[in-house]
Amino acid sequence: MFLNEGLNFGGLIAGAALIMIMWIGRTACIRGEYFFTKKLWILFLVIGLASLASALFVDSLIISSVLSIFGFTFLWGIHEIIEQEERVKKGWYPKRKKNGKSS
DSSP states (O other), rough: OOSSSSOOOOHHHHHHHHHHHHHHHHHHHHHHEEEHGGGGEEEHHHHHHHHHHHHTTOOOOHHHHHHHHHHHHHHHHHHHHHHHHHHHTTSSSSOTTTTOBBO
């Protein structure tokens, strides 16, 4: 399919993309909550839904898979942003002060 040599690299590409996208989602959740509070969930919702909608219209199975993984990661990130606020309250992560410095 991908190289037409009898080897199918589509699964490997999707798996590698999954690892990168999960790292991006985790980092966006932690830093996003730190700088923008949990109000960032609206942006995560828009990104997630836009990614899923665009995955429906892409012909390539690999690209559609990667867009779907991206979309579902950001939809799951909505839950994680809310949980991140609780982690900050427990002291597991630093809280941002009004002047922009962490406590």
